[in-house]
Amino acid sequence: xxxxxxxVVPDFEAETSQGPIRFHDWIGDGWAILFSHPKDFTPxxxxxxxxxxxxxxxxxxxxxxxxxxxxxGLEEHKGWxxxxxxxxxxxxxxxxxxxxxxxxxxxxxxxxxxxxxPDGRTPADxxxxxxxxxxxxxxxxxxxxxxxxxxxxxxxxxxxxxxxxQATTRKGIATPADWTVGQDVIIPPSVSDEEAKTKFGExxxxxxxxxxxxxxE
Numbered sequence: 001x002x003x004x005x006x007x008v009v010p011d012f013e014a015e016t017s018q019g020p021i022r023f024h025d026w027i028g029d030g031w032a033i034l035f036s037h038p039k040d041f042t043p044x045x046x047x048x049x050x051x052x053x054x055x056x057x058x059x060x061x062x063x064x065x066x067x068x069x070x071x072x073g074l075e076e077h078k079g080w081x082x083x084x085x086x087x088x089x090x091x092x093x094x095x096x097x098x099x100x101x102x103x104x105x106x107x108x109x110x111x112x113x114x115x116x117x118p119d120g121r122t123p124a125d126x127x128x129x130x131x132x133x134x135x136x137x138x139x140x141x142x143x144x145x146x147x148x149x150x151x152x153x154x155x156x157x158x159x160x161x162x163x164x165x166q167a168t169t170r171k172g173i174a175t176p177a178d179w180t181v182g183q184d185v186i187i188p189p190s191v192s193d194e195e196a197k198t199k200f201g202e203x204x205x206x207x208x209x210x211x212x213x214x215x216x217e
Contacts, residue, residue: 002109003108003133003141004141005142005143006142007140007141008138008140008141009108009133009140010023010107011023012107014097014103014104015074015097015098016067016074016097016098017078017081017092017098018095021095021097024139027065027139028065030064030137031062031063031064031065031134031136031137031162032064032065032066032134033065033066033132033134033162034067034068034108034132034133035048035052035066035067035069035131035132035133035153036069036070036104036105036108036110036129036130036131037049037068037070037129037130038071038129038130038149039070039071039072040070040076040077040079041076041079041083042149045070046083046087047087048152049068049084049088050088051153053084053085053091053093053094054090055155055159056090056093056094062159062163062166064162066094067094067096067097068094068095068096068097069129070097071100071102071129072098073100074098077098108131110131111129130147130148131144131146131147132144132145132146132147132153132158134162134165136169142165143165160179160180163180164179167185167215171185171215172188173185173186173187173213173216174186174188176212181215183215185212185213185215186210186212187203187212189209193205196213200214200216201214
């Protein structure tokens with residue numbers, strides 16, 4: 001399937017490093033991030049899992065669960081977690097899906113339906129499984145990013161994007177380029193000037209279609 005913004009993400013059952021899950025039930029009524037990897041014991045991915053582990057409190061503060069997926073099995077995951085924790089000097093407190101049959105990778109359109117894992121495979125055989133999916137409490141896809149194998153993901157940007165998504169969902173606003181929490185926000189064009197005064201108070205009109213205001217309380 002082709003997965004687009006605002007589509008309900010696929011539900012599935014899977015084995016993880018923390019036991020079996022049904023994905024929608026696991027998400028519950030909060031936000032979730034699924035980030036995927038082409039193989040265990042790979043250098044870039046090890047640093048990324050370490051980065052996610054170090055952000056454990058940041059995810060919790062935002063009411064967000066994180067879950068990894070790698071197209072290897074549970075035994076490989078258990079061994080790899082030891083390397084990740086050694087690297088980041090932290091604890092991997094999130095589950096990692098064992099996706100040996102490529103079910104999740106195919107459901108999320110990271111691999112074509114006919115893809116399979118050849119004997120003696122390398123990460124290049126599943127290189128496209130390098131994505132991030134931010135999912136809302138309504139189980140809809142809110143944002144996705146896909147990276148090549150050689151470029152480590154910027155989890156600071158993923159955290160910033162999560163902040164922006166949560167703010168725009170709650171407050172009925174938009175955010176400008178490079179926005180971070182505390183900065184001015186954009187009033188959507190669908191809100192008239194009169195409505196904007198009532199809803200936001202004072203605002204700056206840069207162009208008729210671009211108006212900025214303080215972040216609503």
